[in-house]
Amino acid sequence: MYVLVGWVGSISSKSRTRRFQGGGYDYLCFELQSRCVARSRGRQRAPCQRATARAPWLMTGGTASSGKPEPSDEREGKSSSEPPAPKYRAEELLAWLESADPTTRLRAVLACRHLTAVEAAPVLEKAVRINEPEVQNRSFAALALGYLPNERSYELLSGILRNDISGEVRSSAAAALGYLGERRAVPELRIALLEDFHWSTRISAAVSLGLLQDERAFDALVDGLRLARRYRREEGNALKRACLGSLGELGMPQAVSHLVFYAQERDFLTRQVLAEALGRLLHRTRRLEADRMTQRQLQLARECLEYLARDDHENVRRAAQLALANLSVVSD
Structure with missing residues (x-):
């Protein structure tokens, strides 16, 4: 089971089915960015908008594994359709990252959506540097660096993509580099697509190469189509779709x-x-x-x-x- 999670939000299953019933490249991007392990009751996952829109995702409130209520991201009496009002300070979230409870540390990352990119920068940087043992937490932090970019996002994400021992986290870093829109990431994403041993990292790299729309990705995506033949049917088809969709995004005859x-x-x-x-x-x-x-x-x-x-x-x-x-x- 892997965690390639987007900046997750709440949406009814009915509207999710209606929006994504057609499948295709948009559906692939949704699937890649929304698979997560829901460790807290009440936590929902939801699709993003069109992947190229780089729309941020939100997370609904949950309950800590200890049974104690965690800070909720929604205020009582407000419609779920209304965006939550900003209510956190960076200093508070930095303190949450010191908690022994992994759910509290995760919610510190998720609460960054209430902050500006500049305010969230120290929180996210600390989240990826504290030797976080939870794969899910590292994955969320990596994706947040793409959705809330700061001047060090590229450096941090590149380091995660090269060095993290978890394929799930590397997969999230590859996805975040696509949302970041940094074309200098093309060589690193190319290596991830062709050489990473984790299949979902390869898929994320292929999708991100399409989002960056850089012609230097052409040969890597063509090679990715050949690599897809080595995988089992489901995994091979997913990589194949990612490469096909991204080749279309490049727009090269x-x-x-x-x-x-x-x-x-x-x-x-x-x-x-x-x-x-x-x-x-x-x-x-x-x-x-x-x-x-x-x-x-x-x-x-x-x-x-x-x-x-x-x-x-x-x-x-x-x-x-x-x-x-x-x-x-x-x-x-």
Whole structure:
């Protein structure tokens, strides 16, 4: 079980199902950022917005493992739809990090959402430097450094990605580097994708390379597609989707020949991610002054989308048809 947790928030299961029922690359990003171990009763997990929006997530209140009530992040009498009012000071949260109770230390990190990035900086830096034994706590702290960036976030996250013994924590650090938007992280994410022994770290690195939209990631993502064949079906498919989706985010015509190869994958979700990736690629290259070879690649991408628009699975058809409709609107 691994902890690749986002800055988690509360949302009804009904709306979660409605928002993410289509699956695809957005769903992959949601799944990667929302899997966590709920160790306290009443704690809920929830999806983020579109991954590229880098929207912060929130955490609902819980109860400590000792049975004593922990400070709640919601005030009584207020609607759950209203954002909680700021109520914590950095000095208070720094004191929580000294607690022997791991849940209290975790809530110190989660409460940073009430602070500005500058105010939260000493809390988050201490959270990743106190030799925290709890994997979940280190994972949350790493992700928080991406969602609440400060001038040392890149340095700290790079160190976590290189040195943390837990694949779950390295996975969170790779995800946070994508949210951080630091393109200088591309070489480190490339190494994580191709060399890390933990499969979820590889997936996080692939997704983050797409979020950074740096062309230097192209070769690594293509190699990631080959690596996906070494894993079991579920893990291999997840890595495959991450690489396909990120290649679409890069918007490079030379990726088309690598993408269309997966048009007949048995896994419908992979085909759906492919349709979304082709749609994004074509959208990003619509104003490109293309030579004959590039035009041929883009025409191949459109033909593949038209093929997927007749797919046996409804979700794949819907994704391909939506991509084609968006291209028509842009062209008009």
